[in-house]
Amino acid sequence: MLGMENSRMIYQFSSLLRFDDLVHVVTSARFDQYDDFNIADHVGLNCESAMRNRRLVCDSVEINCDRLTTGQQVHKTNVAVVTAQDVGRGSEGWGSAIPETDALVTNLGDTPIMVISADCLLVLLYDPVQRAIGVIHASWRTTFGGIIGKTVDTMRQNFRTEPGDLIVGMGPGAGVCCYEVDDPFVETISSRSEILPFVVRRNDTQYFDLPGAVRSELVRSGVQADRIEQMNRCTICDTNFFSYRRQGKSAGRFGLIASLR
Template sequence: MPGYLWREEGTVKWLVWKAFLDTGLVSHGFTTRHGGFSTGEFATLNMAFHVGDDPDHVLANRERACRALEMNPAHLVAGQQVHGDRVAVVGKIHRGRGARTTENALPATDALITGEPLVPLSSYYADCVPVFLLDPVRRVVGLVHAGWKGTYLDIAAKTVEAMGRFFGSRPGDCLAAIGPSIGPCCYEVDMPLVNLFKQHFPFWQELLFPNPSGKWQLDLWEANRRILVEAGLVPENIFLAGVCTCCRQDLFFSYRGSGGRTGRMAALIMLT
C-alpha cells in the first residue's frame, strides 16, 4: 500500500508517510527536486555534495529543507554511500558528520540507525531505493540506501537485524516505507545481474521480467518489500510509494534518466 502524503512549505515539497506521522514520534520526509538554489542539471533542490554542485548551493538547499522538516541542518548525520551493507549505529556524538561536507561523513556506510532523539539521519538518492524504518515501541529509526548491490546484499534485512541487536527492536513492531526510486518500468538490466538475482533470491520470478529487447526489467521495490517480510516485518506495516524517479523527472532527480549527471534527493528521519 502507498500510504504517503505530500507536504509543502514555501517552495519546498516533500513526501511523508501517514503511518509514521500517526506515531507522533518522528519528523521525516523524502525531498523532491523543487524548491532550492541549484542550477543546471542540479536544479533546484540538490541535497548532495559529491555530485559536482556548488557547495554553497547544497548548504542552502539543506538549510531550507531541514528547516521545513524542523531539523537542524548542522546536526545531519550521513554516510559515505558505497553500495555496501554496513549499518552504522549513531547518536548525538555523531551529529554533524556529513552535514557540511562528504569528507567527514561516516566511511563506507549505507544504512544508519539511532535510538536517540534529535539526531537527524540522512541519505541521498537519484534512483536507488530509500527505505525508512521506525520501531514505535522501542523508539528506534533507520534509513537504508539500497541500489541493486545493497538489495542483493540484503541491506534492509541487516538493518532490521541491527535494530534488534542494539536496541531490542522486534521486526513485528516495525514500520517500513519504500520511497520513490527507479521502478520496474524503467530499470532494464542485463544477464550478469539477472543471474546474480536468480541465484540469490528464491522468489526471483516475482522480481525479474523479460522485455521485448531481450533484456530484463528488475523490480527493486518488490525485492526490498520481500526482504523486509523475510526479515519478520508484517506485510501490512510496509508502505510502498510506487513512484518511479525515472518516469517522474519533473519531480525527482534520476541518474539513469539524466544520463548520469544530476542532483540527489534526501531521505531524512529524526526521533523528536
C-alpha cells in the same frame, strides 16, 4: 503518502505522520523556486548549493540540520549505529560523513539521519515501541547483499526492536516500468533465489523490480506486510526526481531524512 505544499515537492509517509516523536521528509528535485534541488555536495551540477538546500528542507519540517548525520554511501552493506560521538558527522558534507555506510540506525533524540539517492530506493524504519529509527540506501547491490535484513538485525541487537513492530516507508526509486537490466546483471542476481523472481521480462527486455525485491526482503526480515507504505514513484520516468539512469553524471540527489524528537 502525502505531498505537502505543492511548490515544495516534499513528501511524508501518511502512516508515520501520526507519531509525535518522529519527524521525517522525502525530498525531490524541486523545492520552492529551485528546480535542481540537489542535497549532495559531492555530485550533480549544483552541488555547491547542497548545504543551503539541506538547511531549507530541514527548516521546513523542523529538523535540526546542525546535528544531521550521514554516511559515505558506497553500495556496501555496512550499517552505522549512530551514537553521541557520531552526531553531526556529514553535516558539513561528504568529507566528514561516516565512511562506507549505506544504512544508519539510532535511538537518540534530535539526531536526524539521512540517506540520498538518484534511482536507488530509500527506506525508513521506525520502531514506535523501543523508540528507534533506521534509514537505508537500497540499491540493487546493497539489497542483493542483504542490507535490509542486516539493518533490521542491527536494530534488534542494539535497541531490542521486534521486527513485527516496525513501521516502514519505502520512498521513490527506479521502478519496474523503466529499470532495464542486462544478462550479466541477471546472472549475478541468480545466486540469490529470493531476489531472482524480481527480474521480469516484457517484449524481450529484462527489467528489475527493485521495490518488489526490497519489499520482500523487509517481509523476510520479519516486517509485517501491512505496515509497509510504498511511495510508488519511479525516478527514471518521473522527472520530479533525480535519476542517474535518465540524467547520468549531471544527476543531483534527493534524500530521506528522519529524526526522533
